[in-house]
Amino acid sequence: MYDTARRIALVKQRVRENTRRRQRCEAISLSAACMLLCTVLMQAADAFAVQGQTAAWGSFGTMLLREDAGGYVLVAVVSFAAAVVITALCFRLKxxxxxxxxxxxxHARHEKEEKSQ
Structure with missing residues (x-):
C-alpha cells in the first residue's frame, strides 16, 4: 500500500493529466470551429460575389470600389462579429x-494550515 503522501501525489498527477487532456480537447475543438467558420465564410464570399471584370485581378480591395460589393461587406461584418464572440468565449473560459x-x-492552503496546527 502507498502512504498518504504518495497517494496524494498520484491523484495530483492524474488531475494534471486530465486537465491537460481537457485543454487539448478544447483547443482542438476551437481550432475545428475556426476552420469550419473560415470555410463557411469563404463559401459565402464566393456565393455573394458577382462574377465580372474588375480593374485589378486578385485584389480584393478594388472589389469594394464596385457598386455590387455588398456581399463582401456582409461577409467581413459577419466574420468580425464571429471573431469577437469567439474571443469573448475564450476570455470567459480563461x-x-x-x-x-x-x-x-x-482549499489546499486551508488544509496545509490545518495540518500545521
Missing part, C-alpha cells in the same frame, strides 16, 4: 479556469 484554480489553491 477567467473560469482561474477561478477554479484559485478555489483549489485556497
Amino acid at each position: 477567467i473560469r479556469e482561474k477561478q477554479k484554480k484559485g478555489a483549489a489553491n485556497k
Whole structure:
C-alpha cells in the first residue's frame, strides 16, 4: 500500500493529466470551429460575389470600389462579429479556469494550515 503522501501525489498527477487532456480537447475543438467558420465564410464570399471584370485581378480591395460589393461587406461584418464572440468565449473560459484554480489553491492552503496546527 502507498502512504498518504504518495497517494496524494498520484491523484495530483492524474488531475494534471486530465486537465491537460481537457485543454487539448478544447483547443482542438476551437481550432475545428475556426476552420469550419473560415470555410463557411469563404463559401459565402464566393456565393455573394458577382462574377465580372474588375480593374485589378486578385485584389480584393478594388472589389469594394464596385457598386455590387455588398456581399463582401456582409461577409467581413459577419466574420468580425464571429471573431469577437469567439474571443469573448475564450476570455470567459480563461477567467473560469482561474477561478477554479484559485478555489483549489485556497482549499489546499486551508488544509496545509490545518495540518500545521
